[in-house]
Amino acid sequence: MRIEEDGDRVSASRQHLVFAYYVTGHGFGHATRVVEKTEEYEFNLGKMMVLVKIPNESIALVLTITSFAPMASISVGFVPSNVVRHLILAGHDVHVVSAAPDFVFTSEVQSPRLFIRKVLLDCGAVQADALTVDRLASLEKYSETAVAPRASILATEIEWLNSIKADLVVSDVVPVACRAAADAGIRSVCVTNFSWDFIYAEYVMVAGNHHRSIVWQSPISEIPNGVLRLNFDGCHLGEMGIGGLLQGHRCNDIQAFSKRAKFVLPFKIAEDYSHCEFLIRLPGYCPMPAFRDVIDVPLVVRRLHKSRKEVRKELGIGEDVKLVIFNFGGQPAGWKLKEEYLPSGWLCLVCGASDKDELPPNFLRLAKDVYTPDLIAASDCMLGKIGYGTVSEALAFKLPFVFVRRDYFNEEPFLRNMLEYYQGGVEMIRRDLLTGHWLPYLERAISLKPCYEGGIDGGEVAARILQDTAIGKNYASDKFSGARRLRDAIVLGYQLQRAPGRDVCIPDWYANAENELGLRTGLPTIEMNDDSSLMNSCTEDFDILHGDVQGLSDTMNFLKSLVKLDAAYDSGKDTEKRKIRERVAAAGLFNWEEEIFVARAPGRLDVMGGIADYSGSLVLQMPIREACHVAVQRNHPSKQRLWKHAQARQHAKGQGPTPVLQIVSYGSELSNRGPTFDMDLSDFMDGDQPMSYEKAKKYFAQDPSQKWAAYVAGSILVLMTELGVRFEDSISMLVSSAVPEGKGVSSSASVEVASMSAIAAAHGLNISPRDLALLCQKVENHIVGAPCGVMDQMTSACGETNKLLAMICQPAEVVGHVEIPGHIRFWGIDSGIRHSVGGADYGSVRIGTFMGRKMIKSMAAAVLSRSLPSSNGISHYELEEEGGELLEVEASLDYLCNLAPHRYEALYAKMLPESMLGETFLERYADHNDSVTVIDHKRSYGVRANARHPIYENFRVKAFKALLTSAASDEQLTSLGELLYQCHYSYSDCGLGSDGTDRLVQLVQEMQHNKVSKFEDGTLYGAKITGGGSGGTVCVIGRNCLRSSQQILEHGLAFLISGLCNINFSSFTRHPIHCAGVVTGYLVLQIQIQQRYKGATGYLPLVIEGSSPGAGKFGYLRIRRRFPPKQSVVSLESNYN
Structure with a gap:
């Protein structure tokens, strides 16, 4: 449901209404959004100034602000305050329930209509430092604050809500407020752009199973005895909103249940949210599947009181002076602003600076009672952390925003993408913030032309909806009665819960990023690509001086993507409204007149062996079709095309051109990481020797958004350390991987192997595939810090098409390649749950x-x-x-x-x-x-x-290998499948299972054992979790033919086939063999597994099939642009940062 904005105020209600507004305890910002709605009241909250008005009308609103850290976030800080202000103007009282200090509400204005009650109900995210959330501490604090005392919190809140006779409970993200309202018999509504179930889901996954006690929320007595069943259509779910966790387990068996209780906290939070009538959703929203109904409103923005000219006149600053406002709460300890951080002629307004802080002459301390929206609108750009308040006001006032990422708070990428979509954001690397290399970012910012034209009266619109709801208007699609029944959901790699009958809303930018991944795979469509035409196009654009593309469509597509970068860089123009930063950076990366080296390394499907690799097991691994491509160019430092911030860094050092490493990584949108990385290669040296691996690990871990660079740049340090290589030239690298990240198919190994292969080729190093794999393992073990075995790198480097690499991991003895029999096929099905060997x-x-x-x-x-x-x-x-x-x-x-x-x-x-x-x-x-x-x-x-x-597992793998070479029979397939099943359940015994992978394995079992499948000799025979477990991909073994049952065809496959083959259904039933060459068992698997899994979880799993050569078999390409265009001045000026 969409509510459009208009200019009318909220009309006064004939009824005297009492609202209860609960606001999360995530920093002072949440308090500011509360109070702004309540009264004319100026105060300073850490780094943020707020103006609040309360006229003398008679209305009551209850706000709960629960706990405070020094300006941890202003993500939605003034939203409730803005909404409350409009409710007050319409004639309603306000009650504030808060754990904040009284001065936040009473230091300036005393109002008989404002009632303050201190209560601590949740804690939000705990900051480890100014830019990083401590995920484990956040879980522990939430357990202490909201889990352990839950029963008493509910009892107290129910009694209090009834005592004030609240007409409506409003919450931004406080889960228990919705449950308390339901138990009190009061309607409730949430107003927010994020919810805690989404934020905490990642924290639980990273913290691991041993932290179940922290997230355990429901006493065992609350869970009914007996077996709770959950079918895969999601119709029957368990009590307490944790349906999928209870499947097939007796709830009175505490030990057995606790093994599956990993996600109880976010599930319980989601169950609380499901009690509210609907969600008033703010722009820049995260997925919030637990809410039944959604109403979108415009941005919530504080009003301007003074014009830009008036503000500058009061400050004594002329229009010709460039002004940046520094709105950065919780600054790093011991860090001080310096005069040289600003370009000449610039001034900086500092919000919330302590009186004890000494500021340089070009930094101006703002008064405690200053009203920041006026100052923001009077500035030329803003520098700070991303939060809802900063982003919404930057967009509303068309102010360029130079931002530094916060780590581990999943609200940020959604706000960041909204900011960048409207051309209003410039990301500053954390290192450059702290070292004062601000100039290139500020100059880039003032060149932007923000283009947000949407509404900014979301507070008024939300208040009108809340008032109408309180007097009885029904915005929800239907009313619930009794406990809410939620269904499982897998959203962006996290396991959540969703309201039944509602699709999970994924923002457009994320869907577009997934489409980009699909383009990078280069997989042929059903209609098939014309490989000869694609190959001809590649040779027209590049001279291939060494190597062969081997007919690989993904490699041809990668070469074509280089041509597009070339063209984009030359033109200096981009007709698209939104420019993806990684594309902008890549366009200026290479000197197109010089040679480029390209390497390719596939991911791998763990058929057998898995985590037994580090215990010396025999493993069987299949290189998959999806691969990573890395392009490398080496240049003399004087000829490298440097990004502007890298130029500024070299200039600040007062030295001539020195070797620099610049990396662009595609796909950053899908994993919330920075798209670029750069460093001076001299940083790898510690005196006259390469730095230690331990120091390198700390170096790359300084900024979590750039930690990914360890997989790529780490190859350089390993070559320096292990082989004594020294790098005198600058290096530019482009990483483009179609191997899905976090799916357990060795995306990291493919990046490492492709990176080291390309670097080695560019520098004339002849390294055998086996030795290269061992060097790449050192990258992951010692520099990345992930304790993996070597099978991933070995398969990526040494694998062969349509063969299983057989290797004894003691440490890495390749014993051969096992041909996959023609009647057998392997698939990978992604559970959608993120996996990490660093977990x-x-x-x-x-x-x-x-x-x-x-x-x-x-x-x-x-x-x-x-x-x-x-x-x-x-x-x-x-x-x-x-x-x-x-x-x-x-x-x-x-x-x-x-x-x-x-x-x-x-x-x-x-x-x-x-x-x-x-x-x-x-x-x-x-x-x-x-x-x-x-x-x-x-x-x-x-x-x-x-x-x-x-x-x-070692015994099972040996048996599996022997069975593969035995005579083809049903018994052979059944036995192979049984070995996969045994491996899967052994993973679970170790604590490395997951609800999603268990569900997929059970779906395969259901297909295998249904009557029709047995009658048709079956199609699927077994499945297992792969790699490091805890989510990721399931490996499925089946017959390599189209032997699907008639029932499957009637349920959609025949329709799909008829469309693809341009024949009608009746002709298909008479001549099914005509389509056998196009539609294989892969589509059968799609229809049966994908659709049922999506029906149960809301996530359509990726199906991986096919094989491709490892990096050793591929070799490398040495290419040169056939007709290099002239580098334009325009393109240079539009270079990244």
């Missing part, structure tokens, strides 16, 4: 595995020395009878996978503890002997299941 769960499982190995070695050594206590259940005699030679091998066990399953079961399984505290283990065993992980003394690690998995 807490993956690392903890690895640690537990190495703990188990150390214990087994200790047990074997103890027997050999006759020191093992007999109280452990096995006598000395029984162990010694097994043979001294085997015990000697096991006492010096390098890899757990060298222990046979029968030896494990006979001697060690019962002696390993289920889990052990890190501190206890270190006291007994000193070290777990794993160089890439560190034991946390206070954390408990699973041992028995984690040690068991690689031992049995």
